[in-house]
Amino acid sequence: MRYSQAFIHTLFEVPKEAETPSHIFLLRGSYINPVAAGVYSVLPLGHRVTSKIRAIIREELNRIGGLELTMPVLNPAELWKRSKRYFDISEELIRFKDRRDREFVLAMTHEEVVSDIARQFLRSYRDLPVMLYQIQTKIRDEARPRAGMLRVREFFMKDAYSFHRDFEDLDAYYPRIFNAYVRIFARCGLASVPIEADSGIMGGTGSHEFMLESPHGEDQFVICPGCGYKANTEKAVGLKPGAGAAVDSPPAMEKVGTPGVKTIADLTRFFGVPESSFLKTVACVADGELVLAVVRGDFNLSATKLANHLKAVHLEFAPEEVLAKRRLHAGFLSPVGIKDIRTVVDTGVSESATFVAGANEPDMHCKNVLPGRDFTWADKTDITEVRQGDQCAACGKEKLEIRRGIELGHTFKLGTKYTSSESMDVSYLDNSGEQHRVVMGCYGIGVERLMASVVERWHDESGIQFPISVAPYEIVISALGKKPEITEAAERIYASIDKKYEVLLDDRDESPGVKLKDADLLGIPIRVVVSQKLLKNGEVEIKIRQTGEVRILSEAELYPALDALVKELQPSLEGLPYMPE
């Protein structure tokens, strides 16, 4: 392809809306163009990249027997009402009516449609297992799109769904998907970190997020440098060292006046004891039911863990009106004296220590509160956010580290959430004619996010450094100068490698500086320079974008060198964190 024909319109200056490297360079390189908040056109150059990513995904999913199909974005609301997601999801799902006043939604994933297909076609154990996938537009009215293509409202997602006769078969199949994911990201030049993920209200039979560690990631995960334990912070558990005032014969509970002292920070100043000596009580409304969550003062409540424990779809902090109705007072909340409200206590709250807790009346706290003696609870479980430096619960040795990352993909054992009779009702007959629920898994990868993630990982101050596997072109020929012999040499080289590789010939009437800067910005992995200076000695130059390595070669040496380089630069599939199959 000739540069002059390639629809490349690089920008010298940084558009002011862009702050993260992938956003800046994808805009400057004319890979993408904004249309609305979180909505982008993928321009020809970007399209070449996403096409390669899609091809890699297809190869790896076909390799494990996946079958590609296409499902519609336009879905009748009826399907989504049947699965209940129509009611469980709020604003993120776009809803509207057609001209005949029928309700529709724009699909944000395709569990409903694919389950409906499964219900109709998968009737026998002989039809299972099967994995169906598509690479299709997803629409999500995100509250806040951000960081260019890292979080958008319309994008291509590879979504795959597998169907199994039972959980054992799903468990047996799961590593194949897991390993395909590891390979897909590796082939795109990314070292993905598979972490244990929150599996939501399903309860955890298994879910992984594949993270790219990155300072611009929106998600956090913990990693144990000792045993290698890795998990989403929404799921991760750390050890909670004993705290509170451990005593053999605890003194009786006692009320203390604490006018205006509401926060844990205020309390530590007032009582002069550490944060861990207090109980923090948080009032939440879980699917309409008021619940008190009690954690130690030095921890934060994890709303996700609490919601999962309660199997609640919607969890929010209790509004003032709800508290007032129960004669509860924000800042002085406490499990003490509460009988008719479900109380969930965190495992960090020791029963052999006393704490300072609220008194459930304004401007009063209780000290010497002994859990079990002075209040009781319905459940005791881990409901706190893990902290940087907490001891790893898996090995008990090292301290957990919190890292930021971009979620590249998610694999999820769904079980029977969508196949149950209350949902999409998908069943089959086994070899004895008995009816069973189909067991399901679902697996997603965001295509444009993957492109942006590659740029987050592979760039320097001059621009992108695409891995050759996903680069828009493998080789750029920069012809510096307009002298006929330069043009002839460049054209000759172009003609001899254009059939074999994806080559961009910079045929523009531009100064050397412009051509070299653009080649760097665009991130083409191999640059071949043809110039007067080199040509005098019958030479050309190769420069490798990622390493900066430069080689001066004769034109005859160029061709075998390119053959070797193109192979050499392919991302390695060695030493990946495979799951045993």
Added chain:
RNA sequence: CGGGGCGUAGCGCAGCCUGGUAAGCGCACCUGCCUUGGGAGCAGGGGGUCGGAGGUUCAAAUCCUCUCGCCCCGACCA
């Protein structure tokens, strides 16, 4: 949805406080000459309802009101 910032040519910006002489600059784009190893030079040129609506005024990019859009932080995130 809360907090903050910004809307003037494709991109980056000045002008606004103090209304008129304020439609400007750099890059990009077009024409010609010249130049060719890191965003050259000279000359000429095209392009803007100053986000939108209403108001104040003899007069509004500039002052007032409303509104729309975009970005960042947070909440949220099947």
